[in-house]
Amino acid sequence: MAHEDFKKRIRDDWRDSLHAILAKARSLGEQAVLAFDLDSTLLDNRERQARILREYGTAHAVEPLSTCAAHHWNSGWDMREAMRACGLEAALVERHFEPARHFWGERFFTSEYCAVDEAIEGAAAFTHAVVATGARLVYVTGRHEGMREGSVACMRRLGMALPEGERVLLVMKPAPYDDDDAFKREAHAQLGRLGTVVAAFDNEPTHANDYRRRFPDATVIHLATDHSGRPVTLLDGIISVPHFTLVS
Numbered sequence: 001m002a003h004e005d006f007k008k009r010i011r012d013d014w015r016d017s018l019h020a021i022l023a024k025a026r027s028l029g030e031q032a033v034l035a036f037d038l039d040s041t042l043l044d045n046r047e048r049q050a051r052i053l054r055e056y057g058t059a060h061a062v063e064p065l066s067t068c069a070a071h072h073w074n075s076g077w078d079m080r081e082a083m084r085a086c087g088l089e090a091a092l093v094e095r096h097f098e099p100a101r102h103f104w105g106e107r108f109f110t111s112e113y114c115a116v117d118e119a120i121e122g123a124a125a126f127t128h129a130v131v132a133t134g135a136r137l138v139y140v141t142g143r144h145e146g147m148r149e150g151s152v153a154c155m156r157r158l159g160m161a162l163p164e165g166e167r168v169l170l171v172m173k174p175a176p177y178d179d180d181d182a183f184k185r186e187a188h189a190q191l192g193r194l195g196t197v198v199a200a201f202d203n204e205p206t207h208a209n210d211y212r213r214r215f216p217d218a219t220v221i222h223l224a225t226d227h228s229g230r231p232v233t234l235l236d237g238i239i240s241v242p243h244f245t246l247v248s
Contacts, residue, residue, distance in 0.1 A: 006205075006224040009240035017239045018126070018246060021199045021219050025135040032135035033195040035187075035211070038143060038151065040203040040225040042123040042160070042244075046070035048113050049104075053082060056103045062096060064088045070118075076226035079104065109176055111150025114143065119158045120225065122244030127161035129246075136194055137161055137168045140187045142180035144173040181206060188214045205232035212238055 025032040039045050050068045057065025064087040075081040079101060083093045107113050130137045143151055148170065155162055163170035171190065173183045184207050191197050192215075200211035203223040212220045212235045224240045234240070 006222065006234070006240050007242070009222075009234070010224055010242055011239075014239060014241045015246055015248070017219060017221065018241065018244065021221075022129055022133055024219075025130060025133040025198050028196055028198065029134035030136070031195045032133065032198045033138060033191055034130050034135055034198055035138050035140045035191055035200040036127070037202040037204070037207065037223075038139055038141040039117075040120075040227065041201050041223045042120055042127070042139075043117040043154065043158075044070075044120055044225070045114070045117050046073040047116050047118055048108065049073045049077075049079075049082065051116060052104050052107050052113065053079070053086070053100065055107075056096075056100050057086075059103075060096070060099070062088065062092070065096070065100075076229055078229075109144065109147060111147050111153075113150070114147050115150040115153045115157075117154050117158075119160070120223065120243050122246065124159040124161075126244035126246070131161045131168060135198065136166075138191060138194065139163060139168075139170045140184060140191070141170070141172055142183060144176045144178070146176065148172060180204075181210070185210055185214075191215075203227050205234050206230060208238050209235045 025034060036042055047070045050070045050073060053065050053068040057068065065083065068086045072085040073082045080093055080097055127137060152163065161168050171187055197215045197218045199219040199221060200215065201221045201223065202208045202211065203225050204227050205222065208220050208222045220238045222234055222238050222240045224242055
């Protein structure tokens with residue numbers, strides 16, 4: 001799942017940064033705010049991707065795709081590469097790519113399908129560690145409001161801190177076609193009103209950079225999982241981590 005360029009940024013002492021974030025949050029207590037993206041930051045959506053491609057394969061009698069598994073999605077969001085990894089020959093990849101993308105588009109951004117996501121290693125325990133500091137945890141996601149039910153059901157199944165009450169919030173796009181970048185930048189103002197932003201976590205380099213610019217005193221953590229593929233360089237001071245497990 002990891003993007004090779006960003007894997008090289010991961011330092012041996014990356015866990016120290018996570019411990020330091022928790023310590024700072026603990027020192028500020030209720031004033032502290034920590035922001036987390038969901039997809040490819042706390043949640044691994046490869047099983048969702050694989051389920052959709054399996055269903056497409058079954059519906060269209062494309063046998064190699066009907067056995068698609070999460071590990072076939074190890075090149076980010078590249079559906080062609082996933083099809084090839086499933087064993088589909090090149091000519092059939094091109095024949096099925098567009099209809100499969102349409103099939104995917106009707107399903108991926110729905111509550112039903114996002115409910116099958118899995119957790120990034122250590123993510124559930126880390127959300128509870130944040131809550132235990134007394135800080136406010138805010139999930140800031142490009143998912144739209146229509147995905148709230150499935151997102152919360154997934155969090156519950158995985159044992160994550162749930163967005164209930166005022167201490168844990170889930171901030172989502174109002175509508176499916178709202179721009180992710182603009183939405184997250186708008187969410188910065190809301191975060192600032194809630195307290196002192198101690199840390200922000202995101203897998204998208206663009207979004208991590210935006211956090212770095214908007215909250216220069218916060219620790220910005222980049223999850224070196226996958227991303228949209230835009231050629232964006234992370235700003236200095238952003239720390240890349242592979243997951244959230246605090247002990248080696």
